[in-house]
Amino acid sequence: MTLLDGDEPLPPDLVMSVKDLKVWYGTARGPVRAVDGVSFDIRRGETLGLVGESGSGKSTLGRGVLGLLPDAAEVSGKVLFRGRDRVTMKRRALRSLRGPELGLIFQEPMTRLNPLMRISDHFFETLHTHERGLSKTQMRKRAIDTLGAMGIPPTRFTNYPHEFSGGMRQRIMIALALVLNPAFVVADEPTTALDVLVEAQIIGILNDIKRNFDTSILLITHNLGIIAEACERVAVMYAGRIAEQGDARAVFARPAHPYTRELLASTISLSTTELHYIPGAPPDLIHPPSGCRFHPRCPDAMRVCPTRHPPTVVTELNQKVDCWLHGPDQLIPPGGKESLEREAIGVADEA
Numbered sequence: 001m002t003l004l005d006g007d008e009p010l011p012p013d014l015v016m017s018v019k020d021l022k023v024w025y026g027t028a029r030g031p032v033r034a035v036d037g038v039s040f041d042i043r044r045g046e047t048l049g050l051v052g053e054s055g056s057g058k059s060t061l062g063r064g065v066l067g068l069l070p071d072a073a074e075v076s077g078k079v080l081f082r083g084r085d086r087v088t089m090k091r092r093a094l095r096s097l098r099g100p101e102l103g104l105i106f107q108e109p110m111t112r113l114n115p116l117m118r119i120s121d122h123f124f125e126t127l128h129t130h131e132r133g134l135s136k137t138q139m140r141k142r143a144i145d146t147l148g149a150m151g152i153p154p155t156r157f158t159n160y161p162h163e164f165s166g167g168m169r170q171r172i173m174i175a176l177a178l179v180l181n182p183a184f185v186v187a188d189e190p191t192t193a194l195d196v197l198v199e200a201q202i203i204g205i206l207n208d209i210k211r212n213f214d215t216s217i218l219l220i221t222h223n224l225g226i227i228a229e230a231c232e233r234v235a236v237m238y239a240g241r242i243a244e245q246g247d248a249r250a251v252f253a254r255p256a257h258p259y260t261r262e263l264l265a266s267t268i269s270l271s272t273t274e275l276h277y278i279p280g281a282p283p284d285l286i287h288p289p290s291g292c293r294f295h296p297r298c299p300d301a302m303r304v305c306p307t308r309h310p311p312t313v314v315t316e317l318n319q320k321v322d323c324w325l326h327g328p329d330q331l332i333p334p335g336g337k338e339s340l341e342r343e344a345i346g347v348a349d350e351a
């Protein structure tokens with residue numbers, strides 16, 4: 001593909017690179033800083049899990065990288081997809097990319113499937129919009145093959161949405177997102193409305209997609225168990241920013257950010273019957289806390305934390321973490337945390 005003027009080539013192993021993305025929603029009380037300076041990469045054929053409490057900006061981020069935000073949203077930063085900058089790309093070019101190259105799997109399939117249209121018509125409409133050259137026979141074959149890969153038999157092709165169970169409807173939604181063979185898909189809470197057995201099936205399907213179609217997936221979920229089963233890497237979001245990101249197993253084994261640690265502790269574990277809640281509530285994103293946004297709830301907060309946002313530091317396990325406990329190296333003096341309290345104040349950084 002030819003690069004447009006001003007586009008940056010991406011390394012061949014990357015499908016998407018997001019740099020300092022901000023999405024602010026205008027409201028009467030002031031802008032909601034739903035995504036506020038987020039950077040991450042997605043590699044070819046990998047699933048990146050995006051986890052965080054309700055209202056932390058996960059869906060906004062997922063929609064932002066697809067260019068699916070309401071007009072009132074103010075967006076800045078870069079989303080490089082195959083070398084194109086999607087944030088500055090013209091709307092028409094964005095639309096033409098969305099179907100064939102980028103897909104979205106929604107949380108509630110029933111609200112996205114038209115109850116008056118047969119499943120076959122949903123597929124014909126999608127294929128007709130994005131691949132105009134296909135004959136009806138070719139469209140039918142593509143649709144039935146993709147549905148078959150999701151375990152929906154050809155005999156159900158002309159059924160209406162209400163004739164399927166919730167789990168089957170979700171699989172139909174996944175097939176609709178995949179029938180154009182996109183390079184990158186955002187799956188926003190794809191299993192939330194489903195029971196545990198169906199949830200396991202959907203996770204299995206997402207893993208198959210990755211293997212068989214080489215699709216990259218941004219998987220948004222509240223559920224750390226799903227991340228562990230389906231994701232190579234994880235990004236932990238707090239109040240519009242990514243607190244920590246890295247290899248999923250490394251992050252689970254040695255969380256570097258106190259918020260990740262608290263989030264892991266709040267997940268029900270087989271070894272304990274006690275449920276741990278993170279004290280306090282997520283902040284108001286119109287007036288987020290100063291410095292590190294987690295400081296009002298952080299058990300490790302230091303004097304520096306409310307004054308300056310910590311810079312991103314890479315740990316020895318290659319985790320990227322925004323927390324003063326981790327440096328940067330030149331700021332961690334031999335005296336440890338106590339001297340950090342004295343020395344870190346006054347370090348020039350964004351407020």
Ligand code: ATP
Pocket residue numbers: 025026027032034052053054055056057058059060061070285
């Ligand atoms: P959940 O886990 O509940 O789905 P989330 O992490 O996906 O939450 P978002 O839906 O992205 O969070 O919302 C982030 C913040 O942006 C919230 O404070 C939300 O109220 C606000 N927000 C979302 N959409 C809009 C909008 N269209 N206008 C104004 N504020 C919005």
Ligand code: SF4
Pocket residue numbers: 257258259292293294295296298299300301302305310322323324325
């Ligand atoms: Fe806690 Fe400070 Fe680290 Fe923020 S920067 S997570 S307040 S220790």
Ligand code: MG
Pocket residue numbers: 058059060
């Ligand atoms: Mg959401």
